[in-house]
Amino acid sequence: MLVETVFRSEDVPAADRFECWRELMSRSYAPMELRSDHADDFRAHQRLIGLGAVSVWPGEFQPLVFRRTPKLIRQSDPEVYQLTLVLKGSGRLVLGRQEATCDAYEFHSNDSSRPSETWTGRERTGIVGVELPKAQLPLQRGRADQAIGRRMSAKEGVGALLAQFLTQVTSNTGQYAPDDAPRLGTVLTDLVAALFAHTLGTDTSLTPDTHRRTLPLLIQAFIQQRLHDPDLTPPSIAAAHHISLSYLHRLFQDEGATVASWIRRQRLERARHNLTDPALRTVPIRSIAARWGFTHPSDFSRAFRTAYGLSPRDYRHQATRSTA
Template sequence: MTSVDTAWLPPADRFDFWQDLVARQSTTATIRSAYTDDFTASARVLDLGTLRLGVWRYPPLELIRSARMIDSADPELYHLALPLSGRGVVTQQRREAPLDPSAFTVVDTVRPHGSRLRADGATPSAAVETLTVLVPHRALPVAPHRLAELFAAGIPARTGMGALLAAFLRRIVAHPEQYATADVPHLDRIALDLIAGALAGRLDVTRELPVDTRITGLRVRVAAFVRRHLTDPGLSPAAVAAAHHLSLRSLHRLFEGTGTTVGGLIRAGRLERAARDLADPALRRLTVAQIGARCGFTHPAHFSRAFRSAYGWSPGEHRQRAARG
């Protein structure tokens, strides 16, 4: 991941540097802001191969990419943006959509477009933050003329595939150190399939997506369901299959070749949660057995065996190690 912060530059140089950074990492555009005299901003950009993710933090501004800025040699990219804070509007093809944390917006970088983003609340100069994804036209298995219907339109980020996409991207950019170099192509593929699923779902053409793309989307939905229900003692592969209207056999086939199973996801998720809770000083009043029960383990002996198998020591020893720092 590449990280940049204008705070290291003299105030007079910050805004020009930011404009150049946007041009190099995204597209050439005219940027206007009331805070150019001291433009304190930062960016984190992660190249996954096909996709480029970015988290941009900056003062309120207006961005305009006019027709004269677009060259036939420019890369053909779709730009997805999800404000993490702030509110505004995005425009393209005589359409205007709100920019806010509830939805992704999509624009085509080789067509004129613009956006404005301002801070929430009573402090006009407060920084805003946006998560962005650049996607090559050729990478999306959705017809371009259909995708054009979504330019400057909202893709809900709190429900359905959009919510899964938002959560997945935010985890990657928040903790890139958790992933090895070998994981990058896999992350790229999953993110691309989730983007395709979110856009196709908005257009009601999900059935037209390639089978592999639909399988990835279903697999991510299952994993998200498991994470949400880890504390339920009744969570099991059969319960997961029923919640997704699948046979148990179909559910197991869904994870073939991934190196894990639904049972493995449940067990690993519960153990990771238990390890965090055992290390949390605020939960010291709870016994080890109570921590296990909170995480979905109904039998203390089973919890202890599973924890020792995963970590090499007992839950009590883990709590003592955490207390010693």
């Protein structure tokens, strides 16, 4: 299990809750000023998870204002980038002359070396925060600074891949061993670098090692978002990522699969899930097959039987009986 520290406001007397929260934030992260209209009985729940040099902190709390002032920066600057995935609520960031809003399923970014002020919305806010040392980010010097403060979506592409990684790691830390922490931190750092590079409109800022490690993940995310497209083919995937077809096949050989078999497996898994969904019980099987890129029902039935040992009809019937 990964090592984590947990704060629950209900474990602290009401009058002391906000002060305890403030001390935790200033001790665990870049020192900051905090204020809240709910300070008399502040409600918050937060975990701090260490992944090597990277810290991840999922939390939920009442409306707040965070301030990082020039004075606090002079007193202490840990030289970190901060990235926050907003899961619930909204926020607004002022970073020098920049001002940006951030809604649910977007990232906002910050820099511990720059004065800033962040307001969360009027409702409880749910986030997953990330802090990583600037020196650890595998981007060309100065490029990461240009991405700070820009809006970054968590709904598609690299942002969705990073959001998926963060929610998966933080939802169940018990599935990982303590020795996994540095490796997970490396993956997280590479994905943050890839998101920054994507935000800047180019991946040429990435180091060769980071590009090589993240490219298979980015291609898999690209495929998963287009499984419904019957024209999704290895040549179209290679062209979309500006790589040769042979290099694409080589990447998937390292994953232990061919490109076509990996696409088919993902499509079959989505179709299998639909067949067991009570809400889709009346949807024709051929429609479910077409939804996931199978243009010929007979091909779908044959592939499904090979993968799961039953025809799609029998599989749905068995799942329906089990649910009943």
